Amino acid sequence: MQILTLLSFLMMFVASLIVSSRLLLLARATRGLPEFALGLSLFALTGIGYPSMIAGERMSSVPMIVVGMVALNAGMLLLALFVQRVFRPTDLWAKGLLGCLALSALVQVIVSTRSTMALIGSEELGVPLQAHLEFRMLTVLIGIVYLWAAIESLSYRRALLRRIALGLGDPIVANRLALWGIMALVSGSAALFNTIATWQNPDAMQSTSALLVNTLGGSADAVLLLLAFVPPKAYLEWVGAPAQTEEA
Amino acid sequence: MADSALFNAVCDALVGATSFDRLEARGTIRLALKASGLDTATVTNTQMRVVIDRVLPDELTARGIVDVQAVSRRLDAVVTSTASEAIASDSPEAIFQRLGGEPRI
Numbered sequence: 001m002q003i004l005t006l007l008s009f010l011m012m013f014v015a016s017l018i019v020s021s022r023l024l025l026l027a028r029a030t031r032g033l034p035e036f037a038l039g040l041s042l043f044a045l046t047g048i049g050y051p052s053m054i055a056g057e058r059m060s061s062v063p064m065i066v067v068g069m070v071a072l073n074a075g076m077l078l079l080a081l082f083v084q085r086v087f088r089p090t091d092l093w094a095k096g097l098l099g100c101l102a103l104s105a106l107v108q109v110i111v112s113t114r115s116t117m118a119l120i121g122s123e124e125l126g127v128p129l130q131a132h133l134e135f136r137m138l139t140v141l142i143g144i145v146y147l148w149a150a151i152e153s154l155s156y157r158r159a160l161l162r163r164i165a166l167g168l169g170d171p172i173v174a175n176r177l178a179l180w181g182i183m184a185l186v187s188g189s190a191a192l193f194n195t196i197a198t199w200q201n202p203d204a205m206q207s208t209s210a211l212l213v214n215t216l217g218g219s220a221d222a223v224l225l226l227l228a229f230v231p232p233k234a235y236l237e238w239v240g241a242p243a244q245t246e247e248a
Numbered sequence: 249m250a251d252s253a254l255f256n257a258v259c260d261a262l263v264g265a266t267s268f269d270r271l272e273a274r275g276t277i278r279l280a281l282k283a284s285g286l287d288t289a290t291v292t293n294t295q296m297r298v299v300i301d302r303v304l305p306d307e308l309t310a311r312g313i314v315d316v317q318a319v320s321r322r323l324d325a326v327v328t329s330t331a332s333e334a335i336a337s338d339s340p341e342a343i344f345q346r347l348g349g350e351p352r353i
Contacts, residue, residue, distance in 0.1 A: 005274065021280075023347065026346070026349065030346065032343070032346065034343045034347070035343075035346065035347060038347070085338075086340050086343050086344075087340055089338065156340050156341075158285070159285035159286075160285055160341060161285065162283065162284055162285030163284060163285040163286065163295075166284055166298050166299075166303070167298065168284070168285075168286075168294075168295055168298055169285070169341065170341070170345060171340055172345075172348065173344045173345050173348075176344050176348050177344055178341075184285075212345070213339055228348070229347055229348060231348060
């Protein structure tokens with residue numbers, strides 16, 4: 001099971017790198033903030049954050065853990081920025097939430113860096129990261145931001161489906177919103193599941209149920225991410241087919 | 249977000265074409281837009297025209313308006329005479345369309 005979990009993690013890692021580099025190239029051409037924020041967020045979270053944290057924990061490397069913490073906080077904040085700018089650009093509450101998350105990320109980085117640096121030479125360095133309050137708080141925040149992304153995407157898709165029924169929307173865009181929304185829902189739920197599972201027992205991540213959740217979640221996320229942002233032509237033709245048939 | 253000029257113009261026209269007061273007219277158009285997955289701030293002329301032709305007639309009939317076709321024609325004329333606004337490039341729909349596009353280097 002551990003090999004399957006590792007494989008699903010690698011799938012997610014590769015998918016995130018492909019999608020983030022594509023979005024960052026797109027941002028270079030369009031100068032659009034949403035594509036820049038989402039591309040960098042995926043890169044920070046899955047390209048740097050989680051791998052650094054896992055490697056840092058295994059190798060008891062404080063610098064890697066610190067780099068991971070900073071990347072995860074930055075990724076969480078960029079993801080929240082993407083959601084706010086795309087779905088709630090003028091809502092005061094969303095701007096306030098983004099401000100709170102920025103403050104929280106800053107505090108997280110300062111506190112976690114100081115507490116991790118204090119572990120140098122200590123036996124506590126071998127303790128799983130999930131046992132540390134700062135890491136738990138961070139995964140809760142990541143989970144909440146992903147769930148916010150899921151709620152906004154899936155709600156907007158519902159409105160878009162009503163437009164499509166009147167011939168006023170693009171089914172491919174509706175499908176992309178669904179894929180991204182489900183991917184965010186899976187990621188957010190997995191982050192919260194892991195936090196709850198390890199709250200009492202920091203070693204719970206090695207249990208069969210936790211490995212199963214993370215294996216299935218990681219694999220599903222990788223496929224959803226690729227279909228949403230690097231869709232094969234055949235997939236786009238299949239998704240767009242009903243609209244084309246109606247037009248004909 | 250503030251209501252668009254187009255929404256306000258159509259609501260005013262509905263007040264003039266029916267026995268509705270301002271509140272009823274705005275509520276009726278707002279419900280028709282909501283049923284179509286649109287909102288009062290970002291609706292475009294093309295979208296409004298489709299709503300007037302395909303969604304609003306049922307709303308008007310349900311509220312006791314008899315000559316629905318005549319009312320729709322008046323509202324269509326108002327849409328035509330109101331300055332056209334393009335779909336905002338920063339709408340979620342436009343952004344998600346862009347996110348799946350080919351990056352040009």
